[in-house]
Amino acid sequence: MRARVFVTLKPSVFDPQGKTIQDALHTLGYAGVHDVRQGKYFELDLAAGSADAARALAAEVADKLLANPVIESYRIEVE
Amino acid sequence: MKFAIIVFPGSNRDEDARHVATHVLGQSAELVYHKDADLHGADAVILPGGFSYGDYLRTGAIARFSPVMGAVRAFAERGGPVVGICNGFQILIEAGLLPGALLRNRDLKFVCEFVHLRVEQTDTPFTRLAQPGQVLRMPVAHGEGNFFAEPDVLRSLEANRQVIFRYTDAAGRATDAANPNGSVHAIAGICNAARNVVGLMPHPEDACEAALGSTDGRVLFESIVATVAAGAAARPRPAVVTAATPRV
Numbered sequence: 001m002r003a004r005v006f007v008t009l010k011p012s013v014f015d016p017q018g019k020t021i022q023d024a025l026h027t028l029g030y031a032g033v034h035d036v037r038q039g040k041y042f043e044l045d046l047a048a049g050s051a052d053a054a055r056a057l058a059a060e061v062a063d064k065l066l067a068n069p070v071i072e073s074y075r076i077e078v079e
Numbered sequence: 080m081k082f083a084i085i086v087f088p089g090s091n092r093d094e095d096a097r098h099v100a101t102h103v104l105g106q107s108a109e110l111v112y113h114k115d116a117d118l119h120g121a122d123a124v125i126l127p128g129g130f131s132y133g134d135y136l137r138t139g140a141i142a143r144f145s146p147v148m149g150a151v152r153a154f155a156e157r158g159g160p161v162v163g164i165c166n167g168f169q170i171l172i173e174a175g176l177l178p179g180a181l182l183r184n185r186d187l188k189f190v191c192e193f194v195h196l197r198v199e200q201t202d203t204p205f206t207r208l209a210q211p212g213q214v215l216r217m218p219v220a221h222g223e224g225n226f227f228a229e230p231d232v233l234r235s236l237e238a239n240r241q242v243i244f245r246y247t248d249a250a251g252r253a254t255d256a257a258n259p260n261g262s263v264h265a266i267a268g269i270c271n272a273a274r275n276v277v278g279l280m281p282h283p284e285d286a287c288e289a290a291l292g293s294t295d296g297r298v299l300f301e302s303i304v305a306t307v308a309a310g311a312a313a314r315p316r317p318a319v320v321t322a323a324t325p326r327v
Contacts, residue, residue, distance in 0.1 A: 016187050065136070065144075070229075
């Protein structure tokens with residue numbers, strides 16, 4: 001099974017990288033880009049017998065290592 | 080007394096810390112490799128600066144799983160003095176030994192300059208010989224030192240007097256211009272609730288000799304020596320520290 005994990009800063013945490021990219025886009029004339037948040041993306045190849053098991057395993061490793069729960073949240077997609 | 084200075088792959092201020100412990104303070108120090116499971120009978124632990132594991136994933140995120148961190152955690156839980164400097168501070172936070180998080184600097188710049196710190200609390204092993212309100216001058220060198228904590232955590236840090244150092248100007252005023260990285264409440268260093276684990280972003284180990292531009296960092300290391308001496312007088316020498324199972 002494969003899982004994709006998207007890690008992003010929580011809304012309450014300022015993202016200076018996203019803000020810098022947003023400013024650059026505005027400089028390029030993309031005034032319609034109101035906000036940019038930069039995150040991390042992981043592709044996991046998992047030994048799991050079902051989508052539920054894959055999701056549980058991905059969540060476990062996200063909690064333990066991939067995301068820092070103090071500043072980040074994550075979303076998982078399983079295929 | 081004996082310092083253990085933990086060496087992770089990518090640590091680069093370990094020799095600076097050893098130089099201060101041995102040549103400046105005249106104490107003994109041992110570099111302890113991250114794969115070691117014990118601290119070789121050390122009286123105090125320094126997690127030095129650097130870029131452990133290349134700062135992959137998040138600063139300090141991989142180093143916290145090193146075997147030696149089980150021994151560091153057990154030592155801290157027994158009340159032993161543990162100090163994390165720069166990357167060492169980032170590791171202590173990722174390991175959950177200190178609260179909060181260290182984010183990318185406010186303006187994304189790697190800051191490498193001298194700053195001023197105000198000593199806020201003196202009842203820690205790292206500040207006991209300093210004066211309350213004393214302003215120390217020492218360098219910073221980091222890209223991720225922007226201290227962050229949720230409002231409730233911040234309130235409890237302030238209420239429990241766990242903010243040990245704040246960025247200020249030379250006169251001790253915490254102005255926005257004196258804050259090199261955007262840290263909330265100008266926080267440069269904190270301690271845990273038990274006050275024996277301290278972390279800070281600036282580099283006191285690089286401010287212990289006049290040739291380096293400042294000797295203000297010395298009082299912090301001398302405080303550790305005084306703490307250990309006071310502890311040794313008060314109680315028999317503790318048994319050799321062995322590694323506990325790392326909490327993951």
